[in-house]
Amino acid sequence: MSARQLGMVIDLNKCIGCQTCTLACKSQWTDRDGREFMYWNHVETKPGKGYPRDWETAGGGWDGARLKPGRLPRLTEDYGIPADFNFEAALFRDSDQPLRPLEPMQWGPNWEEDQGAGEFPNGYFFYLPRLCNHCTKPACLAACPRQAIYKREEDGIVLIDQERCRGYRYCVAACPYKKIYFNPLAGTSEKCIFCYPRVEKGIPQACAYQCVGRARHVSYLDDEGGALHQLVNVWKVALPLHPEYGTQPNVYYVPPLSPPAFDADGKPSGQPRIPDDYLSQLFGPGVDAALATLQREIDKKSRGEASPLMDMLIAYRHGDMFRLSRPEAEKP
Amino acid sequence: MRAALFGLLLCCALPAWPAPPPERIIRLAETPGEPPLDPAAAAWERAPAATLRLYPQATIAGGPGGEPLMLEARALRGGTRLALRLAWADAGENTYDVHATDRFADAVAVQFAPPGKTLPYVGMGEPGRAVSLWLWRAGRPPESLTAHGFGSLERGAAPIEAHARRSAGGWEVVLRGRVAAHAPVALAFAAWDGAEDGRAGRKRLSAWQALAAPTGALPASLREEARAGGDAARGERLYAKLGCAACHAPQAGLAPDLASAGDIHWPGYLRRSIREPSAFLVPGYAALMPAFPLQAEDIENLTAYLMKRPP
Numbered sequence: 001m002s003a004r005q006l007g008m009v010i011d012l013n014k015c016i017g018c019q020t021c022t023l024a025c026k027s028q029w030t031d032r033d034g035r036e037f038m039y040w041n042h043v044e045t046k047p048g049k050g051y052p053r054d055w056e057t058a059g060g061g062w063d064g065a066r067l068k069p070g071r072l073p074r075l076t077e078d079y080g081i082p083a084d085f086n087f088e089a090a091l092f093r094d095s096d097q098p099l100r101p102l103e104p105m106q107w108g109p110n111w112e113e114d115q116g117a118g119e120f121p122n123g124y125f126f127y128l129p130r131l132c133n134h135c136t137k138p139a140c141l142a143a144c145p146r147q148a149i150y151k152r153e154e155d156g157i158v159l160i161d162q163e164r165c166r167g168y169r170y171c172v173a174a175c176p177y178k179k180i181y182f183n184p185l186a187g188t189s190e191k192c193i194f195c196y197p198r199v200e201k202g203i204p205q206a207c208a209y210q211c212v213g214r215a216r217h218v219s220y221l222d223d224e225g226g227a228l229h230q231l232v233n234v235w236k237v238a239l240p241l242h243p244e245y246g247t248q249p250n251v252y253y254v255p256p257l258s259p260p261a262f263d264a265d266g267k268p269s270g271q272p273r274i275p276d277d278y279l280s281q282l283f284g285p286g287v288d289a290a291l292a293t294l295q296r297e298i299d300k301k302s303r304g305e306a307s308p309l310m311d312m313l314i315a316y317r318h319g320d321m322f323r324l325s326r327p328e329a330e331k332p
Numbered sequence: 333m334r335a336a337l338f339g340l341l342l343c344c345a346l347p348a349w350p351a352p353p354p355e356r357i358i359r360l361a362e363t364p365g366e367p368p369l370d371p372a373a374a375a376w377e378r379a380p381a382a383t384l385r386l387y388p389q390a391t392i393a394g395g396p397g398g399e400p401l402m403l404e405a406r407a408l409r410g411g412t413r414l415a416l417r418l419a420w421a422d423a424g425e426n427t428y429d430v431h432a433t434d435r436f437a438d439a440v441a442v443q444f445a446p447p448g449k450t451l452p453y454v455g456m457g458e459p460g461r462a463v464s465l466w467l468w469r470a471g472r473p474p475e476s477l478t479a480h481g482f483g484s485l486e487r488g489a490a491p492i493e494a495h496a497r498r499s500a501g502g503w504e505v506v507l508r509g510r511v512a513a514h515a516p517v518a519l520a521f522a523a524w525d526g527a528e529d530g531r532a533g534r535k536r537l538s539a540w541q542a543l544a545a546p547t548g549a550l551p552a553s554l555r556e557e558a559r560a561g562g563d564a565a566r567g568e569r570l571y572a573k574l575g576c577a578a579c580h581a582p583q584a585g586l587a588p589d590l591a592s593a594g595d596i597h598w599p600g601y602l603r604r605s606i607r608e609p610s611a612f613l614v615p616g617y618a619a620l621m622p623a624f625p626l627q628a629e630d631i632e633n634l635t636a637y638l639m640k641r642p643p
Contacts, residue, residue, distance in 0.1 A: 145392075
């Protein structure tokens with residue numbers, strides 16, 4: 001545990017799956033040198049197998065004080081090879097060839113976009129942006145036999161020392177979110193750095209700053225005026241993903257509300273389209289209370305009453321979503 | 333196996349052990365020119381083959397388990413260049429693949445003891461007694477490294493060369509680099525099998541091997557490390573009387589299992605560990621062992637017992 005912890009809240013009711021965060025991250029950090037297949041930040045459709053494929057059943061995390069075994073995702077089958085396309089033939093020559101990947105693909109970071117689950121008229125899905133959770137109890141850090149992974153005291157950011165890493169990949173197996181990627185060209189493992197060079201200058205992470213939906217809040221958990229403290233500790237509407245993995249993640253999610261499902265007669269049933277059980281599987285036992293609070297505050301707002309929670313989630317002013325100031329002494 | 337047992341019995345029958353058993357000596361051959369990098373070069377005929385047993389790493393979690401691996405080592409020196417030809421059986425080739433995130437390459441490494449009369453802990457050296465290493469991984473450039481304990485591997489200064497080829501059912505690898513004129517005197521080896529996700533401690537490793545002159549004589553500086561003159565039967569009684577097994581057992585988990593200590597350690601290391609148990613701690617274990625008030629003779633007897641203890 002670090003002295004301070006920077007965290008992120010992602011409001012799933014506002015995420016439209018546009019992947020602007022994904023691209024903001026990719027163009028900043030992972031567009032070359034063996035990182036092409038890596039998405040330190042990506043948005044997957046839930047329910048679904050996700051990216052890497054079946055990460056939720058790939059093991060890792062904690063079983064009490066012991067690390068759980070995990071498996072290593074495969075490049076082609078689980079991450080997906082970044083495809084080259086037949087641009088030349090399809091676009092610049094007189095041919096009927098459609099634009100297609102040159103090599104057949106098996107998977108990708110957004111392979112099952114908008115697929116979801118459920119039968120018409122009760123199909124449902126939502127978007128789940130994912131990045132390294134900069135956990136309070138990082139399983140990756142504990143699994144490394146070389147102490148190549150460290151958690152910064154001043155902001156809790158978890159980093160891999162590229163000089164110390166020897167590519168053993170125990171961290172990849174240990175991370176239950178499968179958010180560490182082995183770079184086969186470099187021979188070392190890499191991950192989201194929570195844009196620490198930006199954070200040190202007081203600039204929010206690229207994924208958060210670029211989010212067109214204003215879905216991402218960033219602040220220190222001990223900053224009582226910050227969104228993290230308010231949404232996580234006070235309102236309790238922002239929940240960790242898979243808390244049962246035991247790593248105490250520091251990216252939190254406002255769970256998605258959904259319109260009512262239709263009954264056999266085609267009438268609204270009063271049950272949410274996204275089953276509560278499913279959301280509880282993802283975000284733990286706090287889901288019901290969080291959704292109830294959200295609905296109550298939405299109702300207040302729609303009656304014209306004041307709702308500080310809704311005001312915070314709406315984020316009238318973009319700048320209010322980020323509180324990155326540090327004590328003078330900690331500024332680099 | 334029977335031959336090994338016979339060898340063990342032979343050792344037991346001797347009143348004193350003037351030199352480590354033959355498997356702990358690699359006889360160095362000299363070559364007038366540069367020692368060859370090609371494992372198929374005729375010059376290798378001149379270097380006597382030492383057949384070494386590499387034991388599955390069992391000190392910390394993550395070892396491969398299973399059977400020991402036999403590795404054939406030959407050493408040729410020409411001037412300041414030392415070349416080692418290593419051959420071992422490995423049915424499946426696992427070469428580093430830049431298009432794979434979940435596979436590991438076959439690898440082999442040689443570890444050099446620092447100068448001095450005390451051999452470091454065989455597993456990656458120890459603080460104050462750093463080892464240097466040459467590492468070859470299939471499909472990767474060879475690396476020169478140093479270490480002073482588990483997890484302490486760092487890049488070394490001296491560049492090395494390697495050349496590998498697949499034999500009928502395994503690898504033949506030559507590692508070549510510069511060494512100081514009179515060093516090294518001891519080497520140890522490790523091998524990783526990509527097929528069983530070998531990396532880090534998921535390996536098989538040998539005991540220290542003396543690098544001896546062509547005559548096979550043990551280097552003078554290692555005589556004390558190799559000396560073993562105790563009475564194993566008395567050592568066994570003392571081992572029971574002191575209750576060593578209460579901690580030194582796999583199920584206790586409080587101290588390294590000593591069942592195969594004699595396969596991987598030299599008498600000098602065992603003596604040192606009995607005399608000053610906390611001077612060097614095997615990583616992962618706490619400084620629990622007291623320095624027992626033992627006579628020199630008791631220490632010799634215990635050492636003799638541990639060296640000869642059947643696995």
